[in-house]
Amino acid sequence: MHILVLGAAGMVGRKLSERLLRDGRLGRRDITHLTLHDVVAPAKPEKAGFPVDVVSGDFAVPGAAEKLIAGRPDVIFHLAAIVSGEAELDFDKGYRINLDGTRMLLDAIRVISGYKPRLVFTSSIAVYGAPFPEAIGDEFFHTPLLSYGTQKAIGELLLADYSRRGFLEGIGIRLPTICIRPGLPNKAASGFFSNILREPLAGKEAILPVSEDVRHWHATPRSAVGFLLRAGTMDLAAVGARRNLTMPGLSATVGEQIAALKRVAGDNVAARIKREPDPFIMSIVDGWPRNFEAKRARQLGFTTEEKTFDDIVRIHIEDELGGKFVS
Amino acid sequence: MHILVLGAAGMVGRKLSERLLRDGRLGRRDITHLTLHDVVAPAKPEKAGFPVDVVSGDFAVPGAAEKLIAGRPDVIFHLAAIVSGEAELDFDKGYRINLDGTRMLLDAIRVISGYKPRLVFTSSIAVYGAPFPEAIGDEFFHTPLLSYGTQKAIGELLLADYSRRGFLEGIGIRLPTICIRPGLPNKAASGFFSNILREPLAGKEAILPVSEDVRHWHATPRSAVGFLLRAGTMDLAAVGARRNLTMPGLSATVGEQIAALKRVAGDNVAARIKREPDPFIMSIVDGWPRNFEAKRARQLGFTTEEKTFDDIVRIHIEDELGGKFVS
Numbered sequence: 001m002h003i004l005v006l007g008a009a010g011m012v013g014r015k016l017s018e019r020l021l022r023d024g025r026l027g028r029r030d031i032t033h034l035t036l037h038d039v040v041a042p043a044k045p046e047k048a049g050f051p052v053d054v055v056s057g058d059f060a061v062p063g064a065a066e067k068l069i070a071g072r073p074d075v076i077f078h079l080a081a082i083v084s085g086e087a088e089l090d091f092d093k094g095y096r097i098n099l100d101g102t103r104m105l106l107d108a109i110r111v112i113s114g115y116k117p118r119l120v121f122t123s124s125i126a127v128y129g130a131p132f133p134e135a136i137g138d139e140f141f142h143t144p145l146l147s148y149g150t151q152k153a154i155g156e157l158l159l160a161d162y163s164r165r166g167f168l169e170g171i172g173i174r175l176p177t178i179c180i181r182p183g184l185p186n187k188a189a190s191g192f193f194s195n196i197l198r199e200p201l202a203g204k205e206a207i208l209p210v211s212e213d214v215r216h217w218h219a220t221p222r223s224a225v226g227f228l229l230r231a232g233t234m235d236l237a238a239v240g241a242r243r244n245l246t247m248p249g250l251s252a253t254v255g256e257q258i259a260a261l262k263r264v265a266g267d268n269v270a271a272r273i274k275r276e277p278d279p280f281i282m283s284i285v286d287g288w289p290r291n292f293e294a295k296r297a298r299q300l301g302f303t304t305e306e307k308t309f310d311d312i313v314r315i316h317i318e319d320e321l322g323g324k325f326v327s
Numbered sequence: 328m329h330i331l332v333l334g335a336a337g338m339v340g341r342k343l344s345e346r347l348l349r350d351g352r353l354g355r356r357d358i359t360h361l362t363l364h365d366v367v368a369p370a371k372p373e374k375a376g377f378p379v380d381v382v383s384g385d386f387a388v389p390g391a392a393e394k395l396i397a398g399r400p401d402v403i404f405h406l407a408a409i410v411s412g413e414a415e416l417d418f419d420k421g422y423r424i425n426l427d428g429t430r431m432l433l434d435a436i437r438v439i440s441g442y443k444p445r446l447v448f449t450s451s452i453a454v455y456g457a458p459f460p461e462a463i464g465d466e467f468f469h470t471p472l473l474s475y476g477t478q479k480a481i482g483e484l485l486l487a488d489y490s491r492r493g494f495l496e497g498i499g500i501r502l503p504t505i506c507i508r509p510g511l512p513n514k515a516a517s518g519f520f521s522n523i524l525r526e527p528l529a530g531k532e533a534i535l536p537v538s539e540d541v542r543h544w545h546a547t548p549r550s551a552v553g554f555l556l557r558a559g560t561m562d563l564a565a566v567g568a569r570r571n572l573t574m575p576g577l578s579a580t581v582g583e584q585i586a587a588l589k590r591v592a593g594d595n596v597a598a599r600i601k602r603e604p605d606p607f608i609m610s611i612v613d614g615w616p617r618n619f620e621a622k623r624a625r626q627l628g629f630t631t632e633e634k635t636f637d638d639i640v641r642i643h644i645e646d647e648l649g650g651k652f653v654s
Contacts, residue, residue: 091492129568141466143487143569150488154481160470161477165418241456242470 001026002033002071003232006059006105007079009038011181012122015221016077016228017042024049026075027233037068038080060101065108075118075232078105084126084148085188091147098151106158110167119159120231121172123244125217127153128289135291138246145287156244163236163243171231171239173297176249179218179257180316189284193218196254197261197313200272203326209278212255215290219249220315223304230302238300248298251291252309260309264317265325328353329360329398330559333386333432334406336365338508339449342548343404343555344369351376353402354560364395365407387428392435402445402559405432411453411475412515418474425478433485437494446486447558448499450571452544454480455616462618465573472614483571490563490570498558498566500624503576506545506584507643516611520545523581524588524640527599530653536605539582542617546576547642550631557629565627575625578618579636587636591644592652 003020007013017036024031034052036042041056057064059080069076080101081087087094102121109115126149127142142153156172163170181194185206192209193216199206219227227247239245252260262270294302306312317325330347334340344363351358361379363369368383384391386407396403407428414421429448436442453476454469469480483499490497508521512533519536520543526533546554554574566572579587589597621629633639644652 139468141468142484144484145491145568147488147492150484153484157469157471157477157480157484161474164472165474241472 001029001031001074002035003031004035004037004068004073004076005079006037006068006077007081008036008042009040010079011183012175012178012221012224012228013038013077013079014042015225016079017045019225019229021045021048021052026229033071035068035071035073060097060104062104065101065105068105069108069112069115069117072115073117075120076105077120077122077228077232078102079122081122081152082148083188084124084146087148087151088146094147094151098148099154102155103158106162106168110162116166116168118169118171118232120228121155121159121170122228123152123156123172123174124149125174125176125246125289125292127156127174130287132289135251135293136246136289137293138296160241160243164241169236170243171234171236172244173227173231173302174244174246175224175227176217176219176247178221178224179312180220180320182221182316182320189281190216190288192281193254193257196273197257198316200261200269201265201313201317201321201325203272205272205274207276208254208273209276209281210254210285211277211282212258213253214285215251215253216285217249217251217289217292218309218312219247219304220306220312222315222319223306226305227302234301245297245300245302246292246294248294248302248304249292250304250306250309250312256309260313264310264313266327268327269325328356328358328401329362330358331362331364331395331398331400331403332406333364333395333404334408335363335369336367337406338510339502339505339548339551339555340365340404340406341369342552343406344372346552346556348372348375348379353556360398362395362398362400387424387431389431392428392432395432396435396439396442396444399439399442400444402447403432404447404449404555404559405429406449408449409475410515411451411473414475414478415473421474421478425475426481429482430485433489433495437489443493443495445496445498445559447555448482448486448497449555450479450483450499450501451476452501452503452573452616452619454483454501457614459616462578462620463573463616464620465623487568487570491568496563497570498561498563499571500554500558500629501571501573502551502554503544503546503574505548505551506639507547507647509548509643509647516608517543517615519608520581520584523600524584525643527588527596528592528640528644528648528652530599532599532601534603535581535600536603536608537581537612538604538609539585540580541612542578542580543612544576544578544616544619545636545639546574546631547633547639549642549646550633553632554629561628569623572624572627572629573619573621575621575629575631576619577631577633577636577639583636587640591637591640593654595654596652
């Protein structure tokens with residue numbers, strides 16, 4: 001089978017690509033061809049048991065989607081997006097990539113007679129906007145408070161309608177915030193949820209800009225890849241018309257995150273967290289979802305690798321640090 | 328103030344325009360200019376106390392929205408749409424008018440610095456898709472089962488985001504099915520809800536294609552106009568970020584509709600209803616919403632003129648038949 005990954009240079013896209021290369025198969029079918037796309041060229045894998053194309057370019061210009069699907073990929077993982085902060089700062093760019101780009105892809109597929117690929121769309125919990133119930137249920141409405149969440153919510157609606165009309169096999173998954181996000185600290189307002197764990201484990205200081213009672217919704221990169229693989233292979237008849245699902249995760253306060261870090265890595269490591277309250281970040285985080293039920297996704301077989309926040313810390317040490325950290 | 332009505336030749340658009348012409352004001356402000364637009368030219372009102380422009384054309388072609396708002400209308404009532412049946416049959420046309428047309432209008436407003444009109448968007452209960460709870464609450468999610476409902480749900484999301492970013496003062500209202508819809512019987516699958524009352528009152532036979540236990544959500548044309556006027560004048564600070572509201576209505580079974588007709592107009596009139604079950608229409612109607620809570624809209628001062636289904640029949644006789652019907 002031929003697989004196309006859009007947004008393959010991003011963190012989740014990279015992890016997914018590595019996993020596909022390692023497995024050589026998706027579900028029961030062997031991978032015969034893999035196309036990796038991003039606005040900057042994803043790294044070309046050194047060894048692969050099948051042809052791998054690496055493509056770069058803007059996927060939201062006329063004709064780009066047609067070229068990307070010219071090889072008729074059987075499964076498309078659509079992870080390409082302008083992130084929330086940038087989509088908020090650059091209105092036109094966010095709508096162009098996140099909305100128009102997605103729609104161009106759907107339309108390019110639609111007009112090809114007899115072509116009906118599996119399309120896995122990564123949505124976001126940013127489709128929800130405060131105020132929230134204690135735990136957000138699967139039937140709670142979408143009132144995003146960011147343009148990014150608006151664009152993702154629109155993508156979900158299009159995906160469901162194009163699926164209903166038989167143009168493609170769409171499935172949308174709302175990923176929790178990925179924790180622990182590997183790599184360098186980034187400027188995303190949500191960055192601190194990972195920074196306060198990753199940096200201390202690497203022997204560095206990290207800034208905590210909010211209070212310890214802030215609650216959020218997390219999953220490991222390993223779980224995120226697992227969700228994508230399941231979405232790429234599952235029987236969609238069981239999903240029915242409601243094609244967009246909140247993925248399972250762990251709801252934890254910052255205090256619970258730090259307690260897990262202490263248990264797994266010791267007090268010395270946790271002492272590298274510096275508390276510097278930032279009213280701007282606090283005000284943004286206030287509007288974010290804290291907890292979900294995610295019943296449907298669990299019933300449909302989506303599971304997290306981690307059962308506790310301690311597991312989240314351990315999985316990072318295992319997958320990213322070769323089993324070692326700076327104690 | 329200058330008011331623009333898009334979709335002014337449609338049934339609700341016509342009723343709204345007549346009301347604006349009759350009142351000469353919207354809320355506390357005098358109307359100084361009225362622009363009526365539709366794809367076919369709306370009727371030019373004979374007498375008006377202020378200038379009335381009648382404009383026709385496709386509002387979803389590049390440049391059309393810019394022309395329509397060149398006079399900087401203070402309030403825009405956006406009722407222009409391809410209806411559900413047509414949007415389902417003609418995929419491209421539905422998306423072009425209902426999605427692209429709406430977005431072009433929003434963008435034309437957005438790029439004019441310092442211009443921030445009130446935009447009243449008529450959405451639809453078609454944003455909801457079965458299965459439903461007993462009464463759909465204000466926080467129930469949108470899983471439309473028609474492209475029309477998808478397009479309306481996307482319009483709602485855009486309206487809220489453009490409002491949040493300060494480009495306009497948007498408010499979306501989901502109208503119930505209008506009953507009794509005046510005019511000739513139409514081919515809409517929902518047409519029978521009105522046909523079985525209107526036609527018998529005019530001395531004609533009408534076909535009932537579903538069973539009497541089918542429940543649906545109704546409001547009179549008079550109430551629909553009242554909702555629009557309220558949306559055009561209310562303080563939006565009270566609405567907050569959640570800019571799209573399910574309007575109040577009456578939930579009634581077909582049996583209850585017929586009982587009301589009998590009480591108001593007599594058994595002879597109701598005897599003009601012929602039962603001819605139509606499996607195709609029954610299957611469509613099965614997926615439609617039956618009942619809503621509409622708490623937020625009621626709290627925000629939206630009210631129906633009718634308190635019972637008898638009122639719905641009486642209001643039709645009063646507003647459309649000059650107080651008389653064929654007994």
